[in-house]
Amino acid sequence: MSKAYLTEKQRKSNRRNLFIIYGLGLLIITFFIISMNTGFIRLSPIEVIQTLFGQGTDKQQLILYEFRLPRIVISILVGMGLAISGCILQGISRNALADPGIIGINAGAGLAVMLFISFFPSTTAVPVFLLPVLAFSGAGITAIIIYVLAYKRDEGISPMRLILTGVAIAAGISSAMIVLTLRLSPENYQFVATWLAGSIWGSNWKFVLSLLPWILILIPFVYSKARVLNVLNLGDLTATGLGTSIEKERRLLLAAAVALAGASVSVSGGIGFVGLIGPHLARQLVGSRHQFLIPAAALTGGLLVLIADTIGRSILQPSEIPAGIVVAVIGAPYFLYLLSRLKD
Template sequence: MKTADVLSASENRLRRGLIVMAILGVLIIIAFIISMNTGYIRLSPLDVLKTLFGMGTEKQSLILYQFRLPRIVIALLIGAGLAVSGCIMQGISRNALADPGLLGINAGAGLMVMLFISFYPTTAAAPVYLLPVLALVGAGLTAALIYSLAYKRHEGISPTRLILTGIAVAAGISAAMIVLTLRLDPNKYQFLATWLAGSIWGSNWKFVLALLPWIVIILPFVFFKARVMNVLSLGDQIASGLGTSVERERLVLLIAAVALAASSVAVSGGIGFVGLIGPHLARRLVGPKHQLLLPASALAGALLVIVADTLGRWILQPSEIPTGIVVAVIGAPYFLYLLARSK
């Protein structure tokens, strides 16, 4: 009877999780449609529908296909990438406050992108596809530095020490980035200031193609590792007792998290809190099992970023608010709430 109860509870959780993900998917579709209608030049739902079926004007086609759709797709991709990256980091560190932004991963990726943009024109085709790779190098070096500083031989990695080290390293990198901006000409300074605020600056199909392979390849791999993450969440000793190579699996998952965050930051700028809010929201909705938590985090992150980007383009028309600022307005109070609740 107890076994039957356990199976029934498991089936109920699975059914609830699938329903929640279906609702998130529907909300993303609604936000997608609204976002296509939102901008300085408004397209009515009928105009969008006509344009999608090839019956719109040349101007409407240009606005929809060359400006809005690439940006919307990028918003969805970076939202999913940053949220899953945060979910991985929270899982392997067993720290609810772990996030690629707080741990300095985003700052490391941003510093490398900033250095490259400072010395190379961003209009050429080659740099667009190199940006995720360069961001990965910067984020990887930062992650290695944080890990080495937070690691103690007899204690391993303390979650609190990891967070504090990441915050300190991120502050140092941010200071270096501010110093570097002093040598820039006004045009590049304006671009980098907007980038640091979290503006989705890569809003054409070249940037979609540069980011898409990273998300499409890494996300299924991470979803495949969901069972391993469930075991790691039990603690190192239990995971080792169950036959899991703890350090190897943690390293592989950390590399995947860094790659997701770095590739996303390369085209989105300094958008923070997505890796914190997305997994927390998903955990409240579907529970802690990573088979449901990881895809739910991806959907929640995608929804958060597309809504924030749409609001940023709508609130102060014809000007726009960087997406990162809108996300921060939502995320900062939530972060303070988590800090207040943490022991």
């Protein structure tokens, strides 16, 4: 009787979680439509629908297909990538404050991109499809340094030591990037300033195609590791007892987190806190089982960046506020709130 009750209870929980995930998907579709109508040049919902069905004017098609749709799609993909990266880092470190931006992975990716573009006379000379690879390299080297410094043979990875090491590395990289800006041309300096603020600068279909394979390959891979993440949350001793190769799985998942963060940062700039807020909000909605947490975090992150970019494009027209600043306005207080809840 008890087993049957628990099974029925679990089924209700699963149905509820699926309903929430579908609801998040509908919210993304809703804000997708709102974002298509938002901008310096207004398009009414009817004009958007007509343009989507090929009945709009040349001007409307240019605005929608060449400017707005790529940026909207990139916003969603970037949010998904950063949120899943944060979800992985929180899972493997068992630390509620783990985030690719806070622990320096985003900064490492940014430094690699910045070093590369500093040797080009124009940002248009940067090969689009090479950017995610460069960002992954920078993020990967940074993650290795953080992992080595935070690791102790007898204790493994201490969650607090991981965060503190990452914060220190991020501060050092940020200082190096400030020094590097002194040798940039005015054009590249403007690009770097925009990038650091977290603007969705890669807003054409080439950047969508450069980011899309990373998202399509890595998110299903991470989802396939949902059970592993569930086991890792039980602690190292329990995970080892259940036959999990802890360090091997951690390294694989860390590589996936680094790749997702690096690829996302390469086209969006320094957008922070998405990897922190997305998983936390998703956890509040669907619980800590990664079978539901991973898709919920992806949708929450995509929705967050999409809303932030839409607000940034509309609040001070014709000027724009970078999405990273809008997210930071939300993320910084939320980060302080999480800090206040941590036990000593």
